Each structure stands twice: as structure tokens, then as C-alpha cells.
Amino acid sequence: MSKQMPVSHMAFVRAQAGRSAELGVRLSALIEVSRAAPGCLSFSLQQSQCDADLWLVSGYWSSQQMMTTYFNSPSMEVFAELVQDLVVNSLDFHTFRDVSAAQALGQCAAPIHKLAG
16 A cells, blocks of 8 residues: 655646736635645645736645545636636646655656646
């Protein structure tokens, strides 16, 4: 049986011109809900210091299974709504896992989650 390893995600979200404040408010609704999700070790929302339209949503999860379960939850619908409502200009979403130096030379075995961008 393989040991469950922590994984993380990062989403770089760029607001449409003039909609950064709205984007921040809508993304901030994810913070407490996500932190309370099973398997969530940390979750944060940050705004770029030099580009007010750029936001970072990141999370750290106890396992791939817990992160995937979260990705399939109603909480994630906010990203589709932001794209549909034309609040975002781009959305670049990536998942990560810890690797050793030897593993870094191999191929990625984890599923890739890319929403838009």
C-alpha cells in the first residue's frame, strides 16, 4: 500500500479590466469553506503587489484523493461562474506534488487539472 503524500494547487486568476475588486470579493468566499474541507492543510488568497488584476488561489492538501474530492465539490463552481460572468481575463490552474531529486527526472504520474487559460 502506498503512502499518501501531500499535494497542492495554485490558480493564477487575472481579472478583466475594472473588475479586480469584484474578483477578490468572489474569490474570498472560498477561503473559510475551503479551509474547513476534509484534507485541507492550508488555503489562501493573495493579490499581486505589483499587478492589482492578478490573484493567486493556493491550497495544500493531505492527499491527491482529498484534493480531487474538493475539486469535484460545489465550491469549485465559483471558477466556472467567474469565467461565465466575464469577471476573469485568464485562469491558469496547476496541481503539484512533492518529489525527490530522482523523481524530478521522471514523468508526472498525477492527473493534471487545468480549468482555463
